[in-house]
Amino acid sequence: MPVFKVTNKVEVPLLGGQIPLEARSRFIKIHRLKEKVGCYIFAVPCKYGIDGLQPIYVGKATESFEECLTNDKVAKINDYLHSHSARSLHLFLVVHPSQRRNRTAIGELETALIKMAVSVNPKLINKENTRPESWGIAGIIRGGKGKRSQGAKDLRILLGID
Numbered sequence: 001m002p003v004f005k006v007t008n009k010v011e012v013p014l015l016g017g018q019i020p021l022e023a024r025s026r027f028i029k030i031h032r033l034k035e036k037v038g039c040y041i042f043a044v045p046c047k048y049g050i051d052g053l054q055p056i057y058v059g060k061a062t063e064s065f066e067e068c069l070t071n072d073k074v075a076k077i078n079d080y081l082h083s084h085s086a087r088s089l090h091l092f093l094v095v096h097p098s099q100r101r102n103r104t105a106i107g108e109l110e111t112a113l114i115k116m117a118v119s120v121n122p123k124l125i126n127k128e129n130t131r132p133e134s135w136g137i138a139g140i141i142r143g144g145k146g147k148r149s150q151g152a153k154d155l156r157i158l159l160g161i162d
Contacts, residue, residue, distance in 0.1 A: 004094045012089040018078045024069045033065035038096040039110050040068045044086035055117035057125045060110040
């Protein structure tokens, strides 16, 4: 089981509120994006005076993190930036730990990150595999109102939810 590591967030240079195409190769080289694989998250500052960042795009890179700046992804992000006017753009890299690439784990991580990101920002650009489950567990997962049963409390503790 690979244990992915998160690198420090990196600010992506913007020119006129967009990712400039001509700056991509320099950015890729400076941050050594060709050398690693995993998942990535683009984020922008929250609006309306709220501190922090909100995710706008989650993707996977199975060949190299250079994939996060392909023409189609830059176009999607630039479209978002154009309609949402962000002051800055940040990139988080969740790096696969070894040279031997586990594409299945990277895909599973991407799905999990997308689900987490869409719960924070429903306007996430890519919402693949985010259809909510058609079930719940009262007091545990999306279900029930009122006081939790003792059994639900105990199960939450057992599963590390509380």
